[in-house]
Structures are given as structure tokens and as C-alpha cells.
Amino acid sequence: MKEKNGNVLIIGAGVAGMEASLLLANSDKKVYLVERTSYTGGNVIKFEKVFSNMECATCMLAPKQQELLANENIELLTLAEVIDVKGSAGDFTVKVRKKARYVDLQNCIGCSACFEPCPVSVKNEFEEGLSERKAIYVPCPGALPNVPAIDTENCVRFKGKDCQLCKEACMFEAIDFDQKDEELKLKVGAIIVATGFSTFDSKKTPHLGYGKLADVYTAFEFERMFASNGPTEGEIKLRNGETPKSAVIIHCVGREEKGYCSGVCCMYSLKFTHYLKEKLPEIKIAEFYSDLCIPGKSYQKFYEETKTMGPEIIRFNEIEVVNANGQLTVNYKPDTLNPKPQTLNTDMVILAPAIEPDGNANKLAEVIGIPQDEYGFFAEGHPEIDSVATQKEGIFIAGCVQGPKDIQDSVAQSEAAVGKILSSR
Amino acid sequence: MPMEEKIGVYVCECGPNIADKVDIDKVVETISSLPSVNVVERHKLLCSEDGKKFLKESIQKNELTRIVVAACSPKQHEVTFMRVCESAGINPYFFQLTNIREQCAWIIDDKEEATERTIRYIRAAIRRVLYHKALEKKEIEANPDVLVIGGGIAGISASLLLASGDRKVYLIEKTKVVGGKVREFAKLFPRMEPCSDIISQKIKEVENNKNIEVHTDSEVSEVLGFLGNFVAKVNTSENKAIEQPSEQAIKEKGLENKELELKVGAVVVATGFSMLDLQQLPQYGYGKYDNVYTALEFEKMNAEGKILLKNGKPPKQIAIIHCVGREKVGYCSRVCCMYSLKFANYIKSKLPSVKVSHLYTDLTVPGKTYQKFYEQTKEKDVEFIRAQDIEITESNGQLTINHKGTPNLKPLNTDMVILSSAITPSSDAHKLAEMLNISQGDNGFFVEEHPKLAPVSTSMEGIFITGCAQGPKNISDSIVQAQAVAGKILSSIIPGKKLELEVKTSEISEALCIGCQTCLEVCSYGAIYFDEIKRVCIVNEVLCRGCGNCVGSCPSGAASSKHFTTTQLHQEVVEALR
Numbered sequence A: 001m002k003e004k005n006g007n008v009l010i011i012g013a014g015v016a017g018m019e020a021s022l023l024l025a026n027s028d029k030k031v032y033l034v035e036r037t038s039y040t041g042g043n044v045i046k047f048e049k050v051f052s053n054m055e056c057a058t059c060m061l062a063p064k065q066q067e068l069l070a071n072e073n074i075e076l077l078t079l080a081e082v083i084d085v086k087g088s089a090g091d092f093t094v095k096v097r098k099k100a101r102y103v104d105l106q107n108c109i110g111c112s113a114c115f116e117p118c119p120v121s122v123k124n125e126f127e128e129g130l131s132e133r134k135a136i137y138v139p140c141p142g143a144l145p146n147v148p149a150i151d152t153e154n155c156v157r158f159k160g161k162d163c164q165l166c167k168e169a170c171m172f173e174a175i176d177f178d179q180k181d182e183e184l185k186l187k188v189g190a191i192i193v194a195t196g197f198s199t200f201d202s203k204k205t206p207h208l209g210y211g212k213l214a215d216v217y218t219a220f221e222f223e224r225m226f227a228s229n230g231p232t233e234g235e236i237k238l239r240n241g242e243t244p245k246s247a248v249i250i251h252c253v254g255r256e257e258k259g260y261c262s263g264v265c266c267m268y269s270l271k272f273t274h275y276l277k278e279k280l281p282e283i284k285i286a287e288f289y290s291d292l293c294i295p296g297k298s299y300q301k302f303y304e305e306t307k308t309m310g311p312e313i314i315r316f317n318e319i320e321v322v323n324a325n326g327q328l329t330v331n332y333k334p335d336t337l338n339p340k341p342q343t344l345n346t347d348m349v350i351l352a353p354a355i356e357p358d359g360n361a362n363k364l365a366e367v368i369g370i371p372q373d374e375y376g377f378f379a380e381g382h383p384e385i386d387s388v389a390t391q392k393e394g395i396f397i398a399g400c401v402q403g404p405k406d407i408q409d410s411v412a413q414s415e416a417a418v419g420k421i422l423s424s425r
Numbered sequence B: 001m002p003m004e005e006k007i008g009v010y011v012c013e014c015g016p017n018i019a020d021k022v023d024i025d026k027v028v029e030t031i032s033s034l035p036s037v038n039v040v041e042r043h044k045l046l047c048s049e050d051g052k053k054f055l056k057e058s059i060q061k062n063e064l065t066r067i068v069v070a071a072c073s074p075k076q077h078e079v080t081f082m083r084v085c086e087s088a089g090i091n092p093y094f095f096q097l098t099n100i101r102e103q104c105a106w107i108i109d110d111k112e113e114a115t116e117r118t119i120r121y122i123r124a125a126i127r128r129v130l131y132h133k134a135l136e137k138k139e140i141e142a143n144p145d146v147l148v149i150g151g152g153i154a155g156i157s158a159s160l161l162l163a164s165g166d167r168k169v170y171l172i173e174k175t176k177v178v179g180g181k182v183r184e185f186a187k188l189f190p191r192m193e194p195c196s197d198i199i200s201q202k203i204k205e206v207e208n209n210k211n212i213e214v215h216t217d218s219e220v221s222e223v224l225g226f227l228g229n230f231v232a233k234v235n236t237s238e239n240k241a242i243e244q245p246s247e248q249a250i251k252e253k254g255l256e257n258k259e260l261e262l263k264v265g266a267v268v269v270a271t272g273f274s275m276l277d278l279q280q281l282p283q284y285g286y287g288k289y290d291n292v293y294t295a296l297e298f299e300k301m302n303a304e305g306k307i308l309l310k311n312g313k314p315p316k317q318i319a320i321i322h323c324v325g326r327e328k329v330g331y332c333s334r335v336c337c338m339y340s341l342k343f344a345n346y347i348k349s350k351l352p353s354v355k356v357s358h359l360y361t362d363l364t365v366p367g368k369t370y371q372k373f374y375e376q377t378k379e380k381d382v383e384f385i386r387a388q389d390i391e392i393t394e395s396n397g398q399l400t401i402n403h404k405g406t407p408n409l410k411p412l413n414t415d416m417v418i419l420s421s422a423i424t425p426s427s428d429a430h431k432l433a434e435m436l437n438i439s440q441g442d443n444g445f446f447v448e449e450h451p452k453l454a455p456v457s458t459s460m461e462g463i464f465i466t467g468c469a470q471g472p473k474n475i476s477d478s479i480v481q482a483q484a485v486a487g488k489i490l491s492s493i494i495p496g497k498k499l500e501l502e503v504k505t506s507e508i509s510e511a512l513c514i515g516c517q518t519c520l521e522v523c524s525y526g527a528i529y530f531d532e533i534k535r536v537c538i539v540n541e542v543l544c545r546g547c548g549n550c551v552g553s554c555p556s557g558a559a560s561s562k563h564f565t566t567t568q569l570h571q572e573v574v575e576a577l578r
């Protein structure tokens, strides 16, 4: 029999993928970590703080991200995607397409001198379009690796112009226009898919006004607004620049459409009350919920702490957000014995949309050859007793790619996938 | 003052980052004039491949014995330069990095001031490095075997992944049988899959695994030692371990109250949960009225085949009450909504015409498949009432539930009540916490090392928690945690491989220690023990993580941190302020 290949491919460098990589690398496995974006950390690095201990998310992740970059057993491939998987457990051949960064990871020191001269300005997708970035950019200050990438879709040089302003500004000869996209062939024995999630498109619930009414925000938009390294450097302000005096948070956005409860949005919505009260102690807050889903040993305590901050917590049956003569207004029917329609005026509305599979999940599932469930999440080997396995031996799933969950459960799944891999030596 | 050393100082320009803000020529000139310094060099980018090569060659050429680098934050490149020192053949702790980028160049606008500050910092670093000691990496042997306490689904799943040719697992179960609570369940939510096949399959795998030694009717009475080297005592009164006894089990057959001594490298606590004692909540009438059952009692009744009232008649109406005791324990038990829905399905499949009512507060059905189970259950003509302030009375065998709720405030008459009560820490949790020196939260569950990033580790290295011992959860999550424990252990304790220890630990001077044991209290890692004979505290280097808590708390100055000694810090500060 052929010797089993001990290398492991991990797809996605969010909390789940990072934890799995570090554990495997510590056990002397060679790890290839393939990440689609130019940075590590996944969705969690968008958050200023995490429930329920309200720890700073970037501070929490930075040591892991640094360890990841320093560990010699881990080969981090950013701007990369898996395009083909062949073979079987113990002997997979994987093709990875790795886009050129055009900035040398060794030479660049992350000084950001190259951004200023770049003539291109586009909306920064990492910041949910709330701010602009250049064609050579890092998604936000503090991103790791702290090395910019050139976005060839917007860089004018790649549209035939003769620009090299960024290169001229770089004192370290880090910018290299000659880099080429590569196709790599990797040999691995096992694969962990940790490609995470997206959130439900709030435009699909038009009665909540998102996209039509200026001060209706999604959870991610609000996370970035609150982040000290975000577009407003953490200042909570309305589109017109004013400070809101009141805010409404609406839970369960898209729950009905998706047909499941995402299990974390009640918690992050409560976190938003903490955010708001921390910066604007006088602000009036109403949280509209349908069920309070705060499972486990420590989450109810967080809810109780939140309650002492004084938000109104209203259970609703029906809700809509409208513009009533220039005033943002919430019309709702509370879930009480005799529900009468009520209205509440507010300065801003924050929506808590459902967690759904990543937009590329279908494509990736097809490439890897593993099935998805009816919701588009990756299907488990057995939902009750083997939730990190897939139906294909040697291929594992961890984190939100398997279904919505919080950080703790995502990390547990990634450690579990490592357990499965190392025990089947 | 330490003996003559050959000191080299390297100033990094960090491109324009430092060079633009600090007059490096002046820095080099001033530092060169210090009597104790042998070499002073500048480099454009010391962390680059070129820079590292330059540094290494310079150290070797000049036969230096102490190195100071003035550059960026230690967070960024301390390790980089320590590695260069090592490769140049000098102990990496004879090195000091001083941060003149974040702490000078980037924050001081005035070039002269920034330059002056840089010189100060470098002088202080030179002073400090003279007092550095060579620290060596230490390794210890580690026993790969594992002790698993608790033979529920979590303990079983962990054992199965951990046991292998070169690793033995001792699975210690308090009761006569392994399997835990799950043994009682007929079916599992949400797919109503029969449970017995799943659990008996797992139990069989455990029995057939030569590397798992099961001890039923057994309890762990003592665990001493540390990561890689624990010694556990187990009291066992088993006389029949398993159906197909292994050699080991045969040997112990008939042995009453034997004490075993086991040597292991890691300990897994999988002791599961208990349920809230309903005597504490008299308003539900449990124990007082005949047909009020606990959830586990109902599981059992259903599994045994028939759902009947105490008088032997089938019920016409059954009420399932959620969140029993939730307020009292202060948390949501995460699975009781789901098993309550499972009960409705049990009832509807056995007694389709029985009226089933759920009295609930919030529906906790998190995750991708649970809400659908709720919707399917609701379609089976099951009533859902959001209810508060529940109180149960009885007259003539008829139970009445008074409550405040929506959409129906009327008291509800019913024949049978099932109380879905809170999951609480195992009754042994406190005992185990003391024995293992791990902590319990306010709620009594064992506390993980980090609530987000280290869910199955504890602050005691080598001791892990999993399943409902860590907090209420379903089977799937319990198994995931068990597999996670395996991931942590398999990736850290590898047969034949030594464990590398933290280098920058603390030590306690026997001569200075007055035996007050203050440090013992503040060490969160259980790294300090009291030597009863010498009457002094001693640091176990294997467990110490160098946090420095003991150093700060020691009233006699006996505790010191090896790379942050009082002398080192004092010399550094005095020089910086001079």
C-alpha cells in the first residue's frame, strides 16, 4: 500500500481554519492554508469586540495570526482558491490558483507609503462600502499579513496606463509588477474546509427599508462603524454626520426566509446595545426580537447585563421600517395579549441578518465533490455523531461552513477535525 | 557589574520610518563613544533577508557576547532576531530589542527629541542586556496515555479517537455501565433517529478496542502531577466490566474495592450533567402530584414502551413545560426546547389523539435544522403557549396549570405534566474541581481556558473538559468537544516526542521565601506548590507560564521572573532615567 501523505490542506483562514492550522503545524504536519482574501482572521477581525466577554477581537486574534505567519510548517497562500481536487483520503492532489499580490511579502514592511500616491479610489468592500480605498491597499489598519495587495481590476496600470506611482513611493522595492498568477499543485492526505459564512442580503426584506432608507444599517456595517480601525474610527454617526439619539435593533432578519434560527444574532444584537451605550451613554435603544436565543451556560448572564443598560426589549409579531415625513419610524405589533399596532421614531436602525452559506459555497462543494444540505451549508458525515466529517473520507468541515455558530463552537469543530485527522494516522 | 562583555548595537532605519524621524548618525556616534560597546552598526532594513545575514555575520566576525537591536516592536520581530542570535551561536536571551519605531519615531514629532529618546532607550537596553542570563530550552518526557473520567457519549467519543497502538486510554465510569444519559433515550432530535443503535455501536467499539481499558463502578480519588506526567489513583469495585471482558477485565474480575494507580500524560473530564432538583421548585408540584414527571422520567417511560398515567390509563392531555428552573440557575440549558419537541413527537406517534400543549418562554432552536423540527412538530396539531409564572394545582386527579401567557391566559387542564428542567453541573463537579485544581464558573460548570479560543482546555495544562461537563449542550456538540480534546492531545503529546517547556518561567528563592504562600493563591496555572518540609513555595517549571503574578505578590522578594529580574528591570530603568 502507498504511504499516506501527512500534509493537510485547510481552506479558509478564519478562526476555524487558523486554529486547525496551528494545531496541525504543532504536531509537525505540513499545512497549506488557502485563503481567498489577502488577509487572515475571517469575519471575526471585522468586530471590535466579541460577546460575551467583550474582549477586543483583534487583540484576541493577533497572536494567533502572528503565530500563523511565523510557523515554518504552515504555508499560507493568500488570494488563492482551490480549483480542483482529485484522489482520495491519504492521497489527494489539489490545484490552487493563486493570484499575484504584486507586493513582495518579504520586503514589504507595511509602512503604507504606497497608498497615498495611487490615483484610484474605490469603495472598500471590507468596510461594507462605508469608506474608500486605493487600488493598492490593505483592507483595514492592523490586517495581517500587513502587506498590501494590488487590485488589478481597478489599478490603471493593468488597464494599459503607464502608472507606477506606488512603486516609486516604496522605499523597499517591495512592489513587483512582474509577479504572475500561479497555479500550484499540492499533495495532501486530508482536507479541512473552513470557508465560513455570508450574511443574508437585507434587501430581500424590503419592509425593513435597507438600501432605501439612509440610516438603516446591516450588522456588518454597524460592526465596522464601531470599529476603532474602521471607516469612522469608531465614531457612531448617521449618514448626515450627526450623532444618533436613538437606535433600534431588529433581530431575526431573514429567519423566516431562511427557515432556521442562526443562533448567534440575538447575542450579537445584544452586543450592539453594549457598543451603543459605551460610546453614547444617553442613547435610547429598542431591541425588537421574536425569540431570545441565548443558549448555554453564559449567554443569559450577558442578556441580563445588557438589560441593566436600559434598552427596551420588545417582542414583536410584525414589524416594518418606514420614512414618515422624513422621520425614520418603526411600525410594529408587539407580541402581547392584545397586540395593537404601535409606532416608534428612531434615528437609526440596525438589522441582524441571518447567517447563510458563503456565496461561493456551491462552487467549492462541486470542486471538492462533497454534498451540501438543503440550506447550502456543507453536509456532515452524520449530523448527530460525526458533524465534522463529510461523506468523503479524508475531507472535514469546521466552523460556519457546516452551519451557523459562534466562535467557541467554530473553534471546537476545528480542533475536532484535527482530532479526526491525527487519530487516523 | 557583570564581567567584560563584547556588546554589539544595531540600529535599524526601517526604511524612512525611523531614519526620517531620528538622526541615526548622531545615535551611532553617541553610542559608539560609550566605553562598554564594541560594535555599532546601522542597517536600512534589519529584518530583511539581507539584514539578517548582515547581523549574523557581524555577530560572528566580532565574536560578540551581547546584542542590542534598536528597531520596531518586540511583538513584530523579537523572535526574528532571537533566531539570528541562535544561528550565530549566541544564546538568544543575551539579546535585547528596544523599540525606537513605535515608541520614538512614530510618536515624537521633534527630530531632536526623538533622537535623544532613542539614545536613552539604547543605553537602557545595553545596561539591561549586561544582566541577562543564558536561558536554555528545556524538554521533558511525556506519557502519551490518557485518563478519561466519565463514560458518557463525550467520554466514549474522546476515548475512541485517542486510543491507538501507541497510546492507551483508561476510561473510568462511576456507574455499572458506560453510555451515560443517552442510554435512556429512545430517539434523538431532530431526525428522530433511533438512539440505541448509535450508542450500542459506540459501546461495542470501546469494548473491542484493545487500547481502551474500561473501569466501571470506579472513581478517581486522586490526581497528582502535571502535563505529561500525571499519576492517578482509581478506586474500583467493578466485578463485571463489560460484556466481552478483555484480558485486563478478567484479571480484575471479582476484585472488590481495588485501588489502581495509573500513569498518564493527560486527563479528560467528561462527567456530564445532573438535572435541577425539582423539590426546589414547589410551584410545579413535582413529588406532590402523581402525574407530574421529570424529563428523564418521561424519556424512560417512553423508552419502556407505554405512556400511561399512574392509574394505568392513557392520558388524554399532556402539557410539556419548558424552562423549568431556568430563572433559578440563571442560564438557558440549550437543549430542553428541543427535547421537549421530541417528547411531543414521542407522544403523537404513540397516542395520536392526545392533546399536547407546550408552555414555553422563548423557543431556543438554534442552528440550521432545529427550527424545521419545531415547524414539523407544530403541524402535528401541537399547541404552543408562551407562558410565564406557572403554577400547578391538582383536584381529583385533574391537574391545572395557572399561568400568564399568550395567546391564551386561561388556566390549562391536563392529565399529565412533563417538566423540562434545567441541566446542572454533575453532582461530582465540585469534588473533581478540587481534586484536579480546575475552576468552576458561578454556574458550577468547569471553566475553559478561554471562552472563545480554547473551549476544551483548562487553565491546568494537560487537563481537558468536554461534553456537558463544560456546559449544557446536545449530543452532536458533546461529540465535537470530545473530538476537539483528541485534537488537542494528539497534536501536543506525541509518543516519542519530548515536550518543550516555556523558557521565561519564574523561580522562588528558597533562602528568601518566608512560606506565606501568597504566590500560591495568585497562580492561575497551579504551578506553585508548598513544600511542607522545607516550608517554602516551589515553582513547577513544567506548569509555569511566566505570567509574573507570583513575582508581584511575593512580600519577601523571593519570587522572581527569570528574564525580568528585579536587577534587570532596575538597571534598565535607572539608565533610561539617568
Ligand SMILES: Cc1cc2nc3c(=O)[nH]c(=O)nc-3n(C[C@H](O)[C@H](O)[C@H](O)COP(=O)(O)OP(=O)(O)OC[C@H]3O[C@@H](n4cnc5c(N)ncnc54)[C@H](O)[C@@H]3O)c2cc1C
Pocket (backbone or CB within 6 Å): A011, A012, A013, A014, A015, A016, A017, A034, A035, A036, A037, A040, A041, A042, A043, A044, A047, A049, A050, A051, A052, A080, A081, A082, A194, A195, A196, A197, A199, A219, A220, A223, A264, A268, A271, A355, A358, A360, A364, A398, A399, A400, A401, A405, A406, A407, A408, A410, B452
Ligand atoms: C455581525 C456578526 C457579529 C458576530 N459577533 C460574534 C461575537 O461577538 N462572538 C462570537 O462568538 N461570534 C460572533 N459572530 C459569529 C462569528 O462571526 C463566527 O462564529 C465565526 O466568524 C466563524 O468562523 P469561521 O472560521 O467558521 O468563518 P469565517 O470567519 O467566515 O472565515 C472564513 C474564512 O474563509 C475564507 N474563504 C471563504 N471562502 C473561501 C474559498 N472558497 N477559498 C478560500 N478561502 C475562503 C474567508 O475569506 C474567511 O477568511 C458574529 C457574526 C456576525 C454575522
Ligand SMILES: Cc1cc2nc3c(=O)[nH]c(=O)nc-3n(C[C@H](O)[C@H](O)[C@H](O)COP(=O)(O)OP(=O)(O)OC[C@H]3O[C@@H](n4cnc5c(N)ncnc54)[C@H](O)[C@@H]3O)c2cc1C
Pocket (backbone or CB within 6 Å): A384, B149, B150, B151, B152, B153, B154, B155, B172, B173, B174, B175, B177, B178, B179, B180, B181, B182, B185, B187, B188, B189, B218, B219, B220, B270, B271, B272, B273, B295, B296, B299, B335, B339, B342, B426, B428, B432, B466, B467, B468, B469, B473, B474, B475, B476, B478
Ligand atoms: C431529557 C433529555 C433528553 C435529551 N435528548 C437529546 C437528544 O434527543 N439529542 C441530543 O443531541 N441531546 C439530547 N440531550 C442532551 C444529551 O443528553 C447530552 O448532550 C449528552 O448526554 C452529554 O453527554 P456527556 O457524556 O457529556 O454526559 P452524560 O451523558 O451525563 O455522561 C456522563 C457520564 O459520566 C459519568 N460520571 C459522572 N461523574 C463521574 C465521576 N465522578 N467519575 C466517573 N464517572 C462519572 C456518568 O455516570 C455518566 O456515565 C437530552 C438531554 C436530556 C436531559
Ligand code: SF4
Pocket (backbone or CB within 6 Å): A117, A118, A119, A120, A134, A135, A136, A150, A151, A154, A155, A156, A157, A158, A163, A164, A165, A166, A167
Ligand atoms: S500602479 Fe498606479 S494605479 Fe496601480 S496600484 Fe500603483 S499607484 Fe495605484
Ligand code: SF4
Pocket (backbone or CB within 6 Å): A103, A107, A108, A109, A110, A111, A112, A113, A114, A115, A147, A148, A169, A170, A171, A172, A173, A174, A175
Ligand atoms: S509596498 Fe512598500 S510602500 Fe507599500 S506598504 Fe509595503 S513597504 Fe510600504
Ligand code: SF4
Pocket (backbone or CB within 6 Å): A251, A252, A253, A255, A260, A261, A262, A263, A264, A265, A266, A267, A290, A291, A292, A293, A352, B366
Ligand atoms: S439567534 Fe435570535 S435573532 Fe438570530 S434567528 Fe435566532 S432568534 Fe432570531
Ligand code: SF4
Pocket (backbone or CB within 6 Å): A295, B322, B323, B324, B326, B331, B332, B333, B334, B335, B336, B337, B338, B361, B362, B363, B364, B420
Ligand atoms: S432550551 Fe428552551 S426550555 Fe431550555 S432553558 Fe432554553 S429556552 Fe428554556
Ligand code: SF4
Pocket (backbone or CB within 6 Å): B505, B506, B522, B523, B524, B525, B526, B527, B528, B539, B543, B544, B545, B546, B547, B548, B549, B550, B551
Ligand atoms: S509566573 Fe505565573 S504561572 Fe509561573 S508560577 Fe508565577 S504565577 Fe504561576
